[in-house]
Every structure is written in C-alpha cells, then in structure tokens.
Amino acid sequence: MQVHLKTIHESSAAAGWAGPRSLVIDRTPRAGGLGIGFSGEELFMMSIGASLCNDLYREAAIRGIELQHVEIIINGDWSGEPAQARNLRYDIKVQSNAPREATEELIKHTDHIAEIPHTLRAGTPVRLNMMEISG
Numbered sequence: 001m002q003v004h005l006k007t008i009h010e011s012s013a014a015a016g017w018a019g020p021r022s023l024v025i026d027r028t029p030r031a032g033g034l035g036i037g038f039s040g041e042e043l044f045m046m047s048i049g050a051s052l053c054n055d056l057y058r059e060a061a062i063r064g065i066e067l068q069h070v071e072i073i074i075n076g077d078w079s080g081e082p083a084q085a086r087n088l089r090y091d092i093k094v095q096s097n098a099p100r101e102a103t104e105e106l107i108k109h110t111d112h113i114a115e116i117p118h119t120l121r122a123g124t125p126v127r128l129n130m131m132e133i134s135g
Contacts, residue, residue, distance in 0.1 A: 051116035
C-alpha cells in the first residue's frame with residue numbers, strides 16, 4: 001500500500017491521495033495553516049475509526065450479522081514535546097438486528113483485530129526511508 005502527499009501551490013496545505021481517492025491536509029489557522037483540510041492529528045484519529053468501522057463490517061459479514069448503522073467517536077489528548085497522542089479511546093454505537101450477545105462479541109472481536117488499533121498497540125516502528133532535497 002502506498003499513499004502520497006504533495007503541498008499545494010507553495011502553501012502549507014497538501015493534497016493526499018491513494019489511487020483515485022483524495023483529501024486535503026492542513027494545519028489550523030492558529031497553527032499557521034490555511035485551515036482548509038484535516039490536520040495530521042485528525043487523520044490519525046480518523047484512521048483508528050476507519051479501521052474499526054471497515055473491519056466491523058467485514059467481520060459482521062463473515063458471521064452473517066447485518067449492521068444497519070455504525071457510529072464511532074474517537075477521543076484523545078495531544079501533549080508533550082514533541083506532541084504525542086495520549087489516552088486514545090473510542091465509543092461505538094451499533095444498530096443491528098442480531099442478538100445483543102452476538103453484536104457485543106462482534107465488537108469485542110473487532111476491537112482486538114482491527115488493523116490500525118492493533119498496529120498501535122503492538123508499537124510498530126516508523127522510520128525515515130529516503131530524503132531528496134533540492135534548491
């Protein structure tokens with residue numbers, strides 16, 4: 001998997017894309033940006049929710065559980081120098097016709113195996129691979 005980011009017309013805002021899908025990334029005006037896109041922190045937390053939501057639907061299909069609605073709210077604190085996410089937590093609301101016990105088990109299983117939360121819990125390292133600098 002590969003994603004791309006590229007700044008937009010000599011600004012701090014950037015376009016991010018993966019295949020045919022794209023979004024705008026930026027800092028808030030208070031942080032010196034234009035405020036026209038999501039911050040990295042917002043995308044980081046959204047990636048947790050996206051992983052949980054996608055995997056919940058995948059695992060539900062495997063179990064023959066139909067989901068009518070899923071809502072996930074991720075909260076976290078950013079502190080330290082450099083800033084780091086702390087106290088990450090999420091609330092989930094699921095509407096399903098399946099028995100409550102089956103839906104609870106589905107949520108607990110998905111919490112355990114969802115790729116992004118699992119990667120964070122495992123402490124996967126991130127490393128700088130290459131630099132190219134031009135003048």
